Amino acid sequence: MIGLHDHAGELALEGVPLSRIAAEHGTPCYVYSRAALEQTFRAYREAFGAREHLVLYAVKANSNLAILDLFARLGSGFDIVSGGELARVLAAGGDPARIVFSGVGKRADEMRAALAAGILCFNVESPGELERLSQVAVATGRTARVSLRVNPDVDPKTHPYIATGLKESKFGIAWQDAPAVYRRARELPGIVVTGIDCHIGSQLTELAPFEAALARVLDLARRLAAVGIEVEHLDLGGGLGIRYRDETPPAVADYVAALVRGVGDHPARILIEPGRSLVGNAGLLLTRTEYVKPAGERTFVVVDAAMNDLMRPALYDAWHEIRPVRARAGAVPSVCEVVGPVCESGDFLGHERMLAVEPGDLLAILSAGAYGMSMSSNYNSRPRAPELIVDDDRIHVVRSRETIAELYARESALARD
Numbered sequence: 001m002i003g004l005h006d007h008a009g010e011l012a013l014e015g016v017p018l019s020r021i022a023a024e025h026g027t028p029c030y031v032y033s034r035a036a037l038e039q040t041f042r043a044y045r046e047a048f049g050a051r052e053h054l055v056l057y058a059v060k061a062n063s064n065l066a067i068l069d070l071f072a073r074l075g076s077g078f079d080i081v082s083g084g085e086l087a088r089v090l091a092a093g094g095d096p097a098r099i100v101f102s103g104v105g106k107r108a109d110e111m112r113a114a115l116a117a118g119i120l121c122f123n124v125e126s127p128g129e130l131e132r133l134s135q136v137a138v139a140t141g142r143t144a145r146v147s148l149r150v151n152p153d154v155d156p157k158t159h160p161y162i163a164t165g166l167k168e169s170k171f172g173i174a175w176q177d178a179p180a181v182y183r184r185a186r187e188l189p190g191i192v193v194t195g196i197d198c199h200i201g202s203q204l205t206e207l208a209p210f211e212a213a214l215a216r217v218l219d220l221a222r223r224l225a226a227v228g229i230e231v232e233h234l235d236l237g238g239g240l241g242i243r244y245r246d247e248t249p250p251a252v253a254d255y256v257a258a259l260v261r262g263v264g265d266h267p268a269r270i271l272i273e274p275g276r277s278l279v280g281n282a283g284l285l286l287t288r289t290e291y292v293k294p295a296g297e298r299t300f301v302v303v304d305a306a307m308n309d310l311m312r313p314a315l316y317d318a319w320h321e322i323r324p325v326r327a328r329a330g331a332v333p334s335v336c337e338v339v340g341p342v343c344e345s346g347d348f349l350g351h352e353r354m355l356a357v358e359p360g361d362l363l364a365i366l367s368a369g370a371y372g373m374s375m376s377s378n379y380n381s382r383p384r385a386p387e388l389i390v391d392d393d394r395i396h397v398v399r400s401r402e403t404i405a406e407l408y409a410r411e412s413a414l415a416r417d
Helices: 018-025 034-048 065-073 083-091 108-117 127-140 178-187 208-226 252-263 276-282 312-316
Strands: 004-007 010-013 029-033 053-058 077-080 099-101 121-124 144-151 191-197 233-235 269-272 283-295 298-303 322-324 334-339 348-355 362-365 387-391 394-399
Touching (some): 010 018, 018 029, 018 362, 018 394, 029 034, 065 077, 065 387, 065 394, 083 099, 121 127, 127 191, 144 178, 178 208, 276 283
Parallel strands (some): 029 387, 053 269, 233 269
Antiparallel strands (some): 004 010, 283 298, 322 362
């Protein structure tokens, strides 16, 4: 994980020991490295060199306003999937002319808000959405710039829950049906065709699926040009994976080089939508051990973080490295199940980990910057964790810990007769 290192026998992120964070802000808490966030974004930007492009951060990966603000100041665009994400980006100072709106279920009110903001493009995912967008655009006196999200039926070789480019996926329009839908888009009032969009999945660790999808996108672009539909941009989506355990995903420079090489001399601007690869290895979840519970051949390490804080292990059986903040010298590790206090058998953060811990010990759950806080919930009436950004030796609270009172502040009991 970027920025994590050993300092005087314990883990520190940038210039801040994790024990200091726990002492000052409690646990569980999410901690991000500003340097790591900036470093990865700059790697994308520099990899493109002089090639015309736009990096669109996928807001769903981590939608904290401070992170959005940081990327906006670096020149990032944004890939959104809801009206709420649109509002977040605008509140963080994002440029609406650098926003694309993806997602299969856009409501009419979300379309109106995006049109009023003046976003760059709608990534349209069905013929029905295209018709609705035309109606909304005409009713509001505005013009919607659109790409069609094309489903190339390419196997991304990732977890089935995050594969989005296969023919059975709910996402996108089948690539063989796309020319007819593009012709319809050209006819509709309030619609201007500007590009082609394609996103085949998340946590991809090979270049071949990206290259196969790009080949179909370029083939479609040539077919559209033959009938007089020229596109300004090719939105090639996101999905580049990160290292959680033993994966060897391509480097950002190699991934971008493959895209640039594949597009070749086509004049369209290249758009990409990275999320996980920008924030995943910039953050961790810090938690404290409450109990150590022997159970036959296994030991349960019960911590104060749970599946409501980090859903990925329970949802995908995802693997996150778990490290003691301060190793116990001379202690013999044993096979441990790292679990939370939520009342579900699926509430685990790590299976079969070799650990030597005692109650009170701090653990760092690594590579948790993406799809951690953004997927968290209040299940079991648990307040959500705070979020902190470390900037060298400074700690910034960018989301305060929820209180129990806030959990039911919007609720009310039935009136008594």
